[in-house]
Amino acid sequence: MTSLLLNLMRVTCNTNTLTALAVAGRYSFRSNSSSAQPSTSSSASVSPTATTKKSTNLFKQTKRQNSSATADAAEVTACPHFAFNTAESTSAVHHTAEWQNALPYHEIPGPKPIPILGNTWRMMPIIGQYTIGDVAKISSQLHEQYGQIVRFSGLIGRPDLLFIYDVDEIEKCYRNEGPTPFRPSMPSLVKYKGVVRKDFFGELGGVVGVHGEPWREFRSRVQKPVLQLSTIRRYLQPLEVVTNDFLERCESLLDANSELPDDFDNEIHKWSLECIGRVALDTRLGCLESNLSPDSEPQQIINAAKYALRNVATLELKAPYWRYFPTPLWTHYVKNMNFFVEVCMKYIKTATENLKLKGPCTNGEPSLLEKVILSQKDEKIATIMALDLILVGIDTISMAVCSMLYQLATRPEEQQKIHEELKRLMPDPRQPLTIQLLDQMHYLKAFIKEVFRMYSTVIGNGRTLQEDTVICGYQVPKGIQAVFPTIVTGNMEEYVSDAATFKPARWLKPSQGGIEGKLHPFASLPYGYGARMCxxxxxxxLEMQILLSKLLRSYKLEYEHEPLEYAVTFMYAPEGPLKFKMTKY
Structure with a gap:
C-alpha cells in the first residue's frame, strides 16, 4: 500500500508539470520562421479531462491540425539543433479522397486514459495491467486486445504512441519517409548530447538520437567508410583472432562438468567490446585477459553501456522528472556517458598520433578509423562515430549472441545441420576464414535470420511521421510517434507461414533446400529499413558469423537446466544464467 501511495503521489505531483507542458504545447516550431507560431496542442498527456464531452470535441478539432507539439517543444528546448519541422501539412494532403474518406484519428482503438493519470496508471505496480520493463509483452497484449493499429495516449510527459501491426502499412510508412527520417529518439541521450555536453558535441550530434539535417550531415560523413565492403573485408582476420582468443578463454572457464559459468553473458559482452574496440578504436582493449579485475577499464566500459541503455525504459516511460532537475538516475546516467566520451577521446587521440607517425596506409586497406580521420580531417567526428558504435553495439550484439547460443543449445538438430555445413566447407577446423567461405554458409545465415524473426533482439522500430498519413483507414497527423513492433509482426501467421515453428529453411533459396511459404519482407527487420537502417x-x-562458425565447427553446445524465459532489459534475450555445456568434437 505504501508503494502504491508513493506512486500516486509521484503522478499527482506531476500535474504542475502537465500544466507547464500544456502551455508549451501551444507552440510549434516552424523551420521557415524564426519565431514560434501558436497552434493547438494534441498531446493526450496534457489533457487530464480528455474523457469529458468538451475535451473530446476539442480533441477532434485539433488532432487533424497538429502533431504532438508538447514533445517537439521539449525536444527542441533540450537540444535545438535536433529540431524538426512541425508546421501544419499542406492542404493538398487533406484534399485527397483517401484522407477525406478515412476515420478521424481519435477513433483509433486503444487503452482509454482517465483524468489526471491518463494511461500512466496502467504502468504502475499493483494497480497497473502492463509491466513497464516488459515492452515485448506490452506490444503483444495491445495487438491481442485492440487489433492492427493501437493508439496509446495519456502517458504523462510523452506524446501518443501509435502501434502498427499491419506490415503493409509499415512498408508504406518506410517507403514514404523521405531522405531524413525522424526516428523517435531517446530524449535522455538527446539532452546529454545537446545540453549537458554541448561543449563537446556542438553541432555534431552523431547518428544516435539525432534527426533531420544534422543527422544526414553526420551520417553522410561516416557512412561510406563504415559500409564499404573493402572495409568489412579488412576486419575479417583481426576479428577472427579476437574470436579465437575468446574461445580459448571459454575453454579455461569450463568447470568439472564442462559447463560455462553463471555470468557467461558478461564474457560475451567482453568479446563484443573487444571486437568493437578493434573496429571503432583501432586497438585491442584487453577485454579477454584472464586476470581482468572488476574495476578494469574494459569492465567499466561494459558496465557503463549496460547502465546507459538498460535504464532507457525507466527514464522514458516513467514520470520524466530528470528533464527538470537532476534525479539520482539521471546523475548516474550522465556519469556513465561522460566516462564513454573520455575513453573514446583517449583512444582516438592515440590512434591519431600513431597515424601521424606512420603516415597514411600504403600497404593494404586503411582501417575504418584511418579512413574517417583522413577524409574528414576532424578527430571529433571519429570520436563521436566510435562513441555511437560502442554505446549501441556492445549490448545489442551481445544479447543477440546470447539468444542465438541459447537457441542452438536447445535445438540440437539445427546445431547439427550447421556443424555439417561447416565441416563440408572447412574440413580442417583450423582453416582460416575467408569472405568466400562465409558467403557459402547458407544454413548458418538462415539460422541467424530465423532467430531474429522469432526472438527479435531489437523488439521494434519506429518513426515520427513527417506528413499527415492514412494508416489502416485512419487519419494520422504528422508528428505522431509510430511504433513498428517487429517482435510481434515477425510471429504473425498473416505474414509468415507456420510462424510459430522454427524453420531456418524458409530463408533459403529453392536451390539451397529452401521451403515455400509466406514470408513478408517487412515482417522481420532486425536492422530497420531505409536511410536510417543500422x-x-x-x-x-560479420562478428556473429565469425563467432558461430568458429564455435560450431569445433564445439558442441548443450543446455541441461530449466528453460529460460525471454525478457527485455534493453534488448530481448534469455533471462538467467547461460550455463552451457561446451565439449570439443
Missing part, C-alpha cells in the same frame, strides 16, 4: 549492421553480421 549503420553498423555489416560489422554486426
Amino acid at each position: 549503420l553498423g549492421r555489416r560489422f554486426a553480421d
